[in-house]
Amino acid sequence: MSKEFDIYTGMLKVFPLPSEKIDDITFLCNHNHPQLDVLKKGYPIEFIAGSGNDFSKAVNLLKWVSANSRHKGDFRGNVESNAIALLNYSFGKGEEGGINCVGLATILAECLLAVGVAARKVFIMPCSPYDGDNHVVTHAYIRELNKWVMFDPTWSACVSNEKGEYLSLLELRGVLSNQEDILLNEGAGYNGKSMTEKDIQYFREYFAKNLFYLQTSEVSTFNDDAPNNRFITLCPHGFSPQAKTLNNIEYRMKKYAAFDDPFMLDWKKGAEKDKYFFCSVGDFE
Numbered sequence: 001m002s003k004e005f006d007i008y009t010g011m012l013k014v015f016p017l018p019s020e021k022i023d024d025i026t027f028l029c030n031h032n033h034p035q036l037d038v039l040k041k042g043y044p045i046e047f048i049a050g051s052g053n054d055f056s057k058a059v060n061l062l063k064w065v066s067a068n069s070r071h072k073g074d075f076r077g078n079v080e081s082n083a084i085a086l087l088n089y090s091f092g093k094g095e096e097g098g099i100n101c102v103g104l105a106t107i108l109a110e111c112l113l114a115v116g117v118a119a120r121k122v123f124i125m126p127c128s129p130y131d132g133d134n135h136v137v138t139h140a141y142i143r144e145l146n147k148w149v150m151f152d153p154t155w156s157a158c159v160s161n162e163k164g165e166y167l168s169l170l171e172l173r174g175v176l177s178n179q180e181d182i183l184l185n186e187g188a189g190y191n192g193k194s195m196t197e198k199d200i201q202y203f204r205e206y207f208a209k210n211l212f213y214l215q216t217s218e219v220s221t222f223n224d225d226a227p228n229n230r231f232i233t234l235c236p237h238g239f240s241p242q243a244k245t246l247n248n249i250e251y252r253m254k255k256y257a258a259f260d261d262p263f264m265l266d267w268k269k270g271a272e273k274d275k276y277f278f279c280s281v282g283d284f285e
Contacts, residue, residue: 001179001201002201002205004205004209005179005204005205005208006179008176008205008208008209009176009177009178009179009208011127011212012173012176012177012208012211012212013177013178015127015212015236015239016236017170017173017213017234017235017236017280017281018234018236018237018278018280018281019280019281019282020280021280021282021283022278022279022280023277023278023279025218025232025277025279025283026218027120027216027218027219027220027232027279027283027284028218028219028220029113029118029119029120029141029219029220029221030113030219030220030221030222031113031114031116031118033113033221033222033223035082035084035222035223036110036113036114036222037114038084039083039084039087039110039111039114039222040114040115042084042087043087043091043111045061045064045111045114045115046114046115048060048061048064049061049111049115053142053143053144054117054140054141054142054143054144054145055142055144055145055149055166057112057115057117058112058117058119058140058142058149058151058158059151059158059185061108061111061112061115062108062138062151062153062156062158063156063187065104065107065108065111065153066104066153066154066155066156066192067156067192068090068091068092069086069087069090069091069097069099069103069104069107069153070090070093070094070095070097070098070099070191071098071099071100071101071104071154071190071191072095072098072099072100073100073101074100075098075099075100075103076263077100077102077103079099079103080223081102081103081106081223081225082106082110082222082223083106083107083109083110083111083114083222086099086103086106086107087107090103100136101135101136101137101153101154102121102123102136104136104153104154105121105122105136105137105138105152105153105154106121107153108121108138108151108153109121109138109139109140109220110222112138112140113220113221113222117140117141117142118140118141118220119138119139119140119141119220120138120139120216120217120220120224121136121137121138121139121216121217121220121224122136122137122138122139122150122169122214122215122216123135123136123214123215123216124136124137124169124207124210124211124213124214125210125212125213125214125215125241126209126210126212127212127213127239127244128244129243129244129245129247129248129250129251130248130251131209131248132248132251132252132255133210134210135152135154135206135207135210137150137151137152137153137154137169138150138151138152138153139151139168139169139216142166145166147168147285148168148169148285149166149167149168150167150168150169150172154190155184155188155189155190155195155203156187156188156189156190157184157185157188157203158184158185158188159172159182159183159184159185159207160182160183160184160185161175161180161181161182161183162180162181162183164183167182168285169211169214170281170284170285172207172211173211176204176207176208176211182204184200184203212235212236212239213233213234213235213236213239213241214233214234214235214284215231215232215233215234215241216231216232216284217229217230217231217232218230218231218232218277230277231274231276231277232277232278232279232283233276233277233278233279234278234279234280234281234283234284235278241276242271242274242276245271245274246268246271246272249264249267249268249271250268252264253268
């Protein structure tokens with residue numbers, strides 16, 4: 001393992017996530033938003049999902065999203081953050097219609113909601129303010145397993161432990177904190193390319209880096225970025241996600257000489273006003 005992997009997994013080990021309740025949080029999934037019916041009429045997601053159990057539906061939709069919407073990390077989000085707009089922009093258009101991990105996770109989460117599987121997109125975040133990268137995945141509740149499972153449409157991947165048990169994000173954080181092995185599903189790969197052993201090692205390190213803290217909307221629904229939908233944080237005690245975000249914005253401005261960039265200025269202004277709500281491990285799962 002690399003020195004970086006040791007550092008990232010060590011931080012997960014010594015900074016556990018809180019188990020006691022903090023704020024009053026009630027996570028919900030809304031399957032009845034009228035735009036989810038529009039989504040089903042516009043794209044064959046019910047046919048793609050199939051008539052099997054929740055896990056098979058999630059895997060089928062994971063593969064479909066990954067195969068038809070390409071990942072492009074420098075996508076600037078100039079499309080509404082909902083599955084209909086994102087699919088209209090990206091579906092079958094290759095690099096030209098590439099979207100970032102947020103868009104891919106949004107599509108998968110809303111497609112799952114539309115076929116009756118509880119799901120939400122989750123931002124997984126690094127500790128360092130000098131890290132300009134994070135990741136976003138989809139968390140789905142698999143009823144026959146009685147647990148949440150992580151699905152990553154950027155990599156067309158879900159993860160299991162050495163016993164072959166599929167992992168939630170919190171379970172994956174725990175496995176990585178102990179430097180235990182993880183297994184990826186058959187067919188996992190980035191933009192249609194099969195994963196090499198080097199890619200798998202990168203995947204492990206990337207998730208170890210980005211699983212320091214997690215953020216997600218309180219209500220998972222179509223277009224869940226609505227202003228009245230609280231954004232919930234699960235992070236170690238004593239860590240300030242707001243201070244980290246503000247320092248990260250300053251770091252990006254300096255690194256890219258973007259002090260007058262309207263996008264960065266608006267982001268900083270919003271980050272200074274953001275109010276944070278914190279959940280426990282029990283709330284999250």
